Amino acid sequence: MPFIRMLRRVGQSPACVCWTSALPVRFLGTSPRQIPADANFHSASFSDTDHPRVLITGGLGQLGVGLANLLRKRFGKDSVILSDIKKPPDHVFHSGPFIYSDILDYKNLREIVVNNRITWLFHYSALLSAIGEANVSLAKAVNITGLHNILDVAAEHNLRLFVPSTIGAFGPTSPRNPTPDLCIQRPRTIYGVSKVHAELMGEYYHYRYGLDFRCLRYPGIISADSQPGGGTTDYAVQIFHDATKHGKFECNLEAHTRLPMMYIDDCLRATLEVMEAPAESLSMRTYNVSAMSFTPEELAQEVLKHVPEFQITYNVDAIRQAIADSWPMNFDDSNARKDWGWKHDFDLPELVTTMLNFHGSETRVAQAN
Numbered sequence: 602m603p604f605i606r607m608l609r610r611v612g613q614s615p616a617c618v619c620w621t622s623a624l625p626v627r628f629l630g631t632s633p634r635q636i637p638a639d640a641n642f643h644s645a646s647f648s649d650t651d652h653p654r655v656l657i658t659g660g661l662g663q664l665g666v667g668l669a670n671l672l673r674k675r676f677g678k679d680s681v682i683l684s685d686i687k688k689p690p691d692h693v694f695h696s697g698p699f700i701y702s703d704i705l706d707y708k709n710l711r712e713i714v715v716n717n718r719i720t721w722l723f724h725y726s727a728l729l730s731a732i733g734e735a736n737v738s739l740a741k742a743v744n745i746t747g748l749h750n751i752l753d754v755a756a757e758h759n760l761r762l763f764v765p766s767t768i769g770a771f772g773p774t775s776p777r778n779p780t781p782d783l784c785i786q787r788p789r790t791i792y793g794v795s796k797v798h799a800e801l802m803g804e805y806y807h808y809r810y811g812l813d814f815r816c817l818r819y820p821g822i823i824s825a826d827s828q829p830g831g832g833t834t835d836y837a838v839q840i841f842h843d844a845t846k847h848g849k850f851e852c853n854l855e856a857h858t859r860l861p862m863m864y865i866d867d868c869l870r871a872t873l874e875v876m877e878a879p880a881e882s883l884s885m886r887t888y889n890v891s892a893m894s895f896t897p898e899e900l901a902q903e904v905l906k907h908v909p910e911f912q913i914t915y916n917v918d919a920i921r922q923a924i925a926d927s928w929p930m931n932f933d934d935s936n937a938r939k940d941w942g943w944k945h946d947f948d949l950p951e952l953v954t955t956m957l958n959f960h961g962s963e964t965r966v967a968q969a970n
C-alpha cells in the first residue's frame with residue numbers, strides 16, 4: 602500500500618510524525634510530481650547512511666571539487682558523481698566520475714538519479730549574491746526553479762538531500778550581532794530571497810513528504826585551490842592571491858565591514874557531519890554554522906604578520922557594500938554545536954597561515970619553472 606510506506610517514511614523524524622500522520626490519506630498517496638510512492642523502489646532497499654551513492658550538482662564551483670574529494674575518501678571514488686554544466690578541467694575529470702547535469706532539465710536529473718541509484722544529493726548549483734544581482738532572471742531560474750526540480754527528484758526517489766543556505770539569507774532587519782537560527786529573514790538580494798525559499802521549501806517537503814532535507818547556512822567560505830563564484834565575501838579569498846603575488850590588495854568592501862567566514866575544510870566537514878548525524882539528533886533542519894568573524898582591516902593585519910611589505914587599499918563596490926551591510930556580523934551557531942556536535946578547527950590565525958603557505962608555495966613553484 603503506497604500510503605502506508607509513505608507514512609512510515611514520514612515518521613522517520615519525531616519532529617514530523619504528528620503533523621503528517623494527521624493528514625488525510627489522499628494527501629499522502631502521491632509524491633510532488635504525481636509519481637506513485639511505489640516508484641521509490643530505486644533506493645528503498647539500500648543502506649543510505651553506510652554506503653551512500655552521491656550526486657553533487659554545481660560541482661565545478663568553489664566548493665564542489667573539495668566536497669567530492671572528501672566524500673570519495675570516505676565512501677570510495679566511484680560512489681561520488683560530480684556534475685555541472687561546465688567542462689571539467691583535466692585533473693577533475695580524471696579524479697573520479699563526472700557527468701553533465703543541468704538542474705533546469707528535470708528528466709536529465711531523474712535519469713542520472715535512477716541510472717546511478719543515487720541515495721544522497723548535495724545541491725551546490727547556484728548564482729551567488731553579487732552575480733545574482735547582475736542577472737536576476739538567471740538567478741531566479743537556477744536558484745528557484747532549479748531547486749524545485751531538485752526537491753521533486755529527491756522526494757520521488759527518497760534521497761537524503763543537502764542544500765546549502767548562507768548568511769545572505771538574512772537582511773537588514775535581522776539581528777546582526779549575533780544572528781540566531783530563528784529570527785526575521787527579509788534579505789534584499791535575489792540570492793538571499795532564493796535561499797530563504799530553499800530553506801522553507803526543504804522544510805515543507807520534510808514535513809509534507811518525509812524528505813530527509815538537511816541545510817546549513819554557510820558563512821563566506823575561504824579556499825586556497827578554487828576560485829569564488831561571484832559573491833560579496835570573495836575579497837577574503839582574493840586577498841591571499843594578491844598578497845603572495847603582488848604584496849598588495851585592493852579591497853572592494855570598506856575596512857570595517859565585519860562578516861562571518863569559514864575555512865573550506867571546516868565547511869566541508871560540517872556538511873558531511875550534518876549529513877551523517879542521526880535524524881533524531883536534529884532538532885531543526887536548517888542550522889547556522891560559524892567559525893570566525895573579521896573585517897578586511899583585521900584580515901590585512903593578520904596577513905601583515907607574514908608579509909611585512911603587504912599593503913591594502915580600498916576601492917569600494919557600492920552593490921557589494923550594501924549587501925554586506927545587510928548581512929550578519931556574527932553568526933550564532935549554538936544549536937549546531939549542541940545538536941550534532943559542530944566544532945570548527947580554523948580561527949583567523951590558522952586560516953591566514955594555511956592560505957599563505959598554499960599560495961606562497963605555489964608562487965615559489967611558478968618562479969622556479
Ligand SMILES: NC(=O)C1=CN([C@@H]2O[C@H](COP(=O)(O)OP(=O)(O)OC[C@H]3O[C@@H](n4cnc5c(N)ncnc54)[C@H](O)[C@@H]3O)[C@@H](O)[C@H]2O)C=CC1
Binds near residue numbers: 658703704830832834
Ligand atoms: N562559496 C561561499 O562562500 C558560499 C557558498 N554557499 C552555497 O554553496 C553552494 C556552492 O557554492 P560555490 O561552489 O561557492 O558556488 P559557485 O558559484 O562557485 O558554483 C556554482 C556552480 O553552479 C553551476 N551551475 C550554474 N547553473 C547551473 C545549472 N543550470 N545546472 C547545474 N549547475 C549549474 C555553475 O556552473 C557553478 O559551477 C551554493 O549553493 C552557494 O549558495 C553558501 C554560502 C557561502
Ligand SMILES: CC(=O)[C@H](N)C(=O)O
Binds near residue numbers: 730769792831834
Ligand atoms: C556568503 C555567500 O553566500 C557567498 N560567498 C556570497 O558572498 O554571495
